[in-house]
Structure formats: structure tokens, C-alpha cells
Amino acid sequence: MRREIPLLITGFVGAVYIVSFFIPALGFVETVTTDWILIIQAFAIWLGALNLLKINLLKLSTGKKDRVYAAVVIVSFLVMAGAGFAPLLRDGRDYQAAGSSFAWLFDAFYVPLNATMFALLAFFVASASYRAFRARNKEATLLLLAAFFVMLGRVPLGDLLTAALPDGWRMSSWADVIMNYPQLAGQRAIMIGIALGIVSTSLRLVLGIERSHIGGE
Amino acid sequence: MLEKLLALDRRWIFLLVIVALTLPFFLNLTCKSYVSPEVRTLYDAIDKLRPNSKVLMAFDYDPASEPELNPMAEAFFKFAFTRRLKVIILGLWPQGPQQADRVLERVFADSVFGAMNLQYGVDYVNLGFQSGNEFAIQGMGSSIERVFPRDVRGTVTGDIPIMQDVKDFSNVDFVFNLSAGYPGTVEWVQVAADRYGVRLGAGNTAVQAPLVYPYLGSGQLTGLLGGMKGGAEFEVLTGFPAKANKFMVSQTAAHMVVILFVIVGNVAFFIVQGRGRKGRGEV
Numbered sequence: 134m135r136r137e138i139p140l141l142i143t144g145f146v147g148a149v150y151i152v153s154f155f156i157p158a159l160g161f162v163e164t165v166t167t168d169w170i171l172i173i174q175a176f177a178i179w180l181g182a183l184n185l186l187k188i189n190l191l192k193l194s195t196g197k198k199d200r201v202y203a204a205v206v207i208v209s210f211l212v213m214a215g216a217g218f219a220p221l222l223r224d225g226r227d228y229q230a231a232g233s234s235f236a237w238l239f240d241a242f243y244v245p246l247n248a249t250m251f252a253l254l255a256f257f258v259a260s261a262s263y264r265a266f267r268a269r270n271k272e273a274t275l276l277l278l279a280a281f282f283v284m285l286g287r288v289p290l291g292d293l294l295t296a297a298l299p300d301g302w303r304m305s306s307w308a309d310v311i312m313n314y315p316q317l318a319g320q321r322a323i324m325i326g327i328a329l330g331i332v333s334t335s336l337r338l339v340l341g342i343e344r345s346h347i348g349g350e
Numbered sequence: 351m352l353e354k355l356l357a358l359d360r361r362w363i364f365l366l367v368i369v370a371l372t373l374p375f376f377l378n379l380t381c382k383s384y385v386s387p388e389v390r391t392l393y394d395a396i397d398k399l400r401p402n403s404k405v406l407m408a409f410d411y412d413p414a415s416e417p418e419l420n421p422m423a424e425a426f427f428k429f430a431f432t433r434r435l436k437v438i439i440l441g442l443w444p445q446g447p448q449q450a451d452r453v454l455e456r457v458f459a460d461s462v463f464g465a466m467n468l469q470y471g472v473d474y475v476n477l478g479f480q481s482g483n484e485f486a487i488q489g490m491g492s493s494i495e496r497v498f499p500r501d502v503r504g505t506v507t508g509d510i511p512i513m514q515d516v517k518d519f520s521n522v523d524f525v526f527n528l529s530a531g532y533p534g535t536v537e538w539v540q541v542a543a544d545r546y547g548v549r550l551g552a553g554n555t556a557v558q559a560p561l562v563y564p565y566l567g568s569g570q571l572t573g574l575l576g577g578m579k580g581g582a583e584f585e586v587l588t589g590f591p592a593k594a595n596k597f598m599v600s601q602t603a604a605h606m607v608v609i610l611f612v613i614v615g616n617v618a619f620f621i622v623q624g625r626g627r628k629g630r631g632e633v
């Protein structure tokens with residue numbers, strides 16, 4: 134039964150969405166199923182949060198050299214959770230209102246830390262471009278040229294440098310052509326391939342052929 | 351010498367990038383943005399909405415993408431409020447609704463919009479975050495109140511004036527999604543636009559924008575703001591030039607530094623390669 138029940142649930146949920154797409158009168162079944170999924174996903178957040186806490190508590194107790202990071206995670210987690218729950222328990226639900234401790238922690242710590250991590254990408258992209266963008270063969274040269282036109286065409290300087298050319302021949306137009314034709318064609322091909330893969334995998338799941346999600350082969 | 355250039359310490363590259371990014375802030379430079387068709391389409395779609403139309407704004411990003419997406423959100427809010435549109439805010443990312451609050455704070459700090467005396471619950475509302483990704487969008491197709499039973503202030507959604515006649519997507523005139531990944535524009539297209547016929551526009555990070563271009567050509571997406579450039583163009587069109595236009599100068603400088611390094615790297619590469627061939631007697 135440990136296998137059959139999850140397989141039945143998977144098959145039922147998959148069938149609900151397929152059938153209600155073609156028979157709108159059965160939309161109410163889909164509505165109820167969607168509610169269940171939302172509730173389960175909300176619980177999954179709890180599960181994830183508690184798992185994060187458990188893993189880091191274990192890391193802290195084992196005394197390895199990265200236990201400092203585990204301590205930082207635990208303290209940050211508890212402080213943010215405490216700041217979020219305190220106003221909820223005290224006077225209502227508006228835990229993120231301007232001036233609340235949660236909003237302050239979000240603005241003063243989370244925003245700069247999160248933004249800094251992403252901003253570092255600019256430096257690594259610049260460094261990687263210098264080392265990787267070499268015209269070693271035909272394919273690399275094409276990639277290099279496309280990058281050149283898009284990078285220059287996506288900033289106002291590109292048009293400024295080609296201002297003497299007629300409309301439609303300036304750098305931004307070249308970048309648009311690359312984005313709207315070869316790039317678009319490549320994206321569509323990838324998307325159609327992924328969609329076909331999803332359809333076949335989903336059908337295998339609904340029909341119970343694919344069992345890896347319940348620990349099968 | 352050229353070999354040294356090819357093996358250049360990356361800290362020199364980092365230094366030049368940071369100079370290129372920060373220097374324009376002190377020079378007070380501006381640059382003219384050419385408006386691309388996808389930005390014009392989005393602007394026209396919103397411009398055609400009648401006053402009091404309901405616009406749903408989905409904030410699906412975190413502070414990492416704030417520099418690219420907040421200017422778009424700010425220009426969108428200003429344009430929507432000027433056109434007397436009613437704005438319903440929500441987020442499928444936990445940090446999304448707070449991003450909206452941060453943008454609104456900036457909008458209301460502007461004396462023009464501060465003086466408009468816009469009221470929470472009447473002119474705009476923040477429904478907060480809901481987990482469930484595309485299933486949350488799917489749920490909104492049958493009832494928005496079921497998915498968002500309360501707003502961020504704890505008020506029952508059904509009691510909020512702006513939500514009185516909003517049951518599902520059929521009562522929403524336009525959806526504008528600001529996205530930095532999953533869940534985001536792709537999910538809004540696949541569920542809200544395709545299944546429920548919602549008119550959808552989007553603002554994406556430059557990294558993500560190429561992924562949604564196919565939806566523009568097919569008409570599933572009504573306009574797209576791609577990266578800082580899309581934001582800058584939208585600011586110009588709406589008549590509220592702000593951060594995106596200012597940041598475009600920095601972005602231009604950074605792009606120039608990268609292009610310069612790529613050219614230098616390739617020139618050095620070919621010279622060194624040519625010398626190697628000569629040395630081996632291949633030329």
C-alpha cells in the first residue's frame with residue numbers, strides 16, 4: 134500500500150487537471166484539488182524551514198570547521214522568524230508594515246546582502262568574458278559577434294556610434310534582429326523540446342509507469 | 351608582454367568594472383534611449399485602459415533583482431496612478447510584496463503622487479504572498495479571494511473596496527508581471543494568459559528576457575520590458591525618467607569595458623597564436 138496509494142493520488146490529480154481542461158463543467162473538482170495543492174505547498178515551506186534548522190543544528194553540534202556558518206544560519210533564521218511572528222501574536226497580521234522590526238531587518242540586512250551576492254555576478258561575467266570569448270573556431274566567432282552586437286545594441290551608445298546610418302541599420306536594430314530571429318528560433322526549439330519531454334514524463338507519472346518519485350526504479 | 355596580458359590578474363578587470371559602474375554616478379551624465387517595439391506595445395496597452403480599470407501587479411522577484419525591476423515597477427505605478435487605474439498587488443515570491451512596499455514608498459515620496467491622496471484599499475491593495483507557484487495562478491482563475499483570503503494588513507479580501515467586484519481574472523483588465531525566475535512570466539503566460547485569456551505584460555531581468563521572447567511573437571505576451579534598458583525606455587515613454595535612465599549610463603560603461611577586454615583578449619590571442627605557428631615553422 135505504501136506504493137499504491139501515492140500512485141493512485143498521482144494518477145487522480147493528473148487526471149483531474151487533464152479532464153477538467155477539456156470538460157469545464159468539472160472545474161469544481163479542479164478548484165478543490167488546487168486548494169489541496171496550495172495547502173500542501175504551504176506545509177512544504179514549514180518542512181523546508183524545519184529541515185534547514187535541523188541540518189544546521191547537526192552541523193553545529195558535530196563541531197566541524199564550517200560550524201560558524203551554521204550558527205549564522207540558525208541565528209538569522211530565529212531572529213527573522215521571531216521578528217515576523219511577534220507582531221502576529223501581539224496585535225494582528227501586518228508583520229511587514231513600515232517601521233516593524235521585520236521590515237527593518239529586511240531593509241537593513243536582507244536587501245543589501247541579497248543584492249550584493251547578485252551584483253558580484255557583474256565582475257565574474259566580465260572576467261569570464263575576457264577569458265572565454267575567444268574566436269578559436271567558426272562557432273566561437275559567431276557567438277562572439279552576436280555578443281558584440283547585442284551588448285552594444287542594448288545600450289544607448291550603440292545607436293550613438295551608428296547615428297549616421299539610416300533608421301533600421303543602427304546598432305539597436307542589429308541587436309533586435311539577433312534577439313527576434315536566431316535567438317527566438319533557438320528558444321522555441323528548446324521550449325518545444327522541453328514541452329514534449331514534460332508531456333511524456335507527465336503521462337508516465339499519471340499512468341504509474343514512472344515510479345522514481347516514490348522511490349521506485 | 352602579450353602572454354602576461356592573456357593571463358591578466360582578474361582583479362584588474364574587477365577594478366575597471368567597478369570604476370565603470372560607479373564613475374557615471376558622480377558625473378551626472380544622461381543618455382537617450384531608443385524605444386523598442388515590445389516596450390511601446392506595453393505602454394500602448396496600458397494607455398488604452400479606461401480610468402478605474404483593474405490592473406493586477408505580480409511581484410515575483412527578490413532584492414537581488416531590485417536594481418533592474420524596481421525602476422520598472424516605479425514607472426508602472428506612477429503611470430497607473432496618473433491614469434487613475436486601480437492596482438492590485440500580489441507576489442508568488444515571498445519577498446515580492448515587500449518589494450512592492452519599497453517601491454510604493456518611493457512613489458509616495460514624490461510630491462506629485464503624495465498630493466494625489468491615494469488610499470490603500472481603494473486605489474491600491476497589497477494581497478501579499480501566496481505559496482503554490484503556478485497552482486496559485488490556477489486558483490485565481492476560479493477565485494482570487496480563495497487564494498488570497500486576506501491582504502497584508504489582515505483585512506478580509508472581500509471587505510476591501512477595490513476587491514468588491516473582483517472575483518477572478520475575468521474582472522481584471524490587465525496583468526503586469528515583474529519576474530526574475532520561477533515562478534514568473536512563463537507561468538503567468540502558461541496559466542493566466544493561455545488558460546484564462548488574461549492580457550499580460552511583463553518586466554523581466556535582462557538574463558530572463560530572452561526566455562520569454564517567443565511569447566511576444568505569438569501574442570501571448572502584450573509587451574515586455576527587458577532588463578535595465580526596458581525600464582529606461584518605459585520611464586521615458588511614461589514621462590517619469592528616474593533610476594533606470596540614470597543606471598543606463600553605468601551599464602553602458604560596463605558593457606564598453608567588457609567589449610574592450612574581449613577585443614584586447616582576442617588581439618593578444620591571435621598575435622600569440624601567430625608567433626607560435628611561426629616558431630613551429632607552420633607559416
